[in-house]
Amino acid sequence: MAINYINNFQDLYSIYEGVDHYQNCPKCNRIVEPKLIACSKTYDIDEQPYLTLVLECSNVKCENLYLISYEIYTGYKKDILGYVSSYPYNFDAYKDVQVEQISTSFIKIYNEALEAETIGFLSICGAGYRKSLEFLIKDFIIFINTDNQSFNIEEVRSSKSVVKLIKKCIDNPKIVTAAEKAFWIGNDETHYEREWEDMNLQDLKNLIELVIYHIKMELVMNDYTEKLKR
Template structure:
């Protein structure tokens, strides 16, 4: 899946008014950018929420998927369930071999995000950063597991990427953005959707930096030496 798994669109859906609701940005069947034909299959209205069951027809692969969206009004209806469920993101073998726990945590955060549990997703992406960073440090330095374990995330970032702004800055953005998902006290104007997108964008940069370092450390071919 791409960095941003969902998007909001406007559609009348034969309701007499414009509805803004969340759908996947990629078809859950074929993975192609998603601009489906949408039909409203069912509507459930309660005093505090409106629920639409949507049938989406992919204009590329022709397959149909089901999306359930819910909102207090029709201008911000959030995806609650999708069939089929999006496939978990797959990672390069270099990262799988370096840090299998990072892969597991990232995919757990991704699942939490897909069902709307943004606080859990933010915590999960932050945890995946720490696991990847420390597994990288364990494999690429002489520091022991016991020593690395004593460092909090901020200290670990500075120690292992302090001389590399391409690694340090993205890691710090993820760490600091994650504070508002983890801590009790956060700004009144906190926007979890925007903050999560920012976190993921910078986490992606950090993942790329680590992958690049692994590619250099483990090239598929080596220069012949006499």
């Protein structure tokens, strides 16, 4: 049921509690006071009512339309709105300047997996996290061998066994251990049956964070070792 007579937040306030006048625009990610374009009241299969707002960002450099959906609950004086979701989906993208210098592909793929997880696509985001780790490892190996004249870059790019590649090309045992275990969990996300039943997406992300941490620590140590030669 469309309720087009509501075209401003003051009218919404008179009917509902829990209306958030200021929004985090999912397009430009700025806190804005949006313009209310339209709203619609609908019901799901269980007769639960929802209110969806069509909003326009007030940031002059954005001005995009987006949706906010609320569940409607019966209150004492007014109906109460409970936030459900927004579209496009707003999520905190992973950013790291140092990691981006090693692998822009990792940043892109990891954030795609993170967005999939944010909107509830839990059956596919694990495979995305595992793929992002493969790109990070291969790009890291290429990065640390930039000045190695005998280095075979195509062998790294085409390698099908990333775990074997890690053990062959990376000397840091902490990176090797964290990456190997991350691939174990990541592979579970792509297989019909799981080997590690007590591990989940958060464990996979934790292990990827460990890999990143030890990679960054190695690069920092190498940098100071080069600068502080006697």
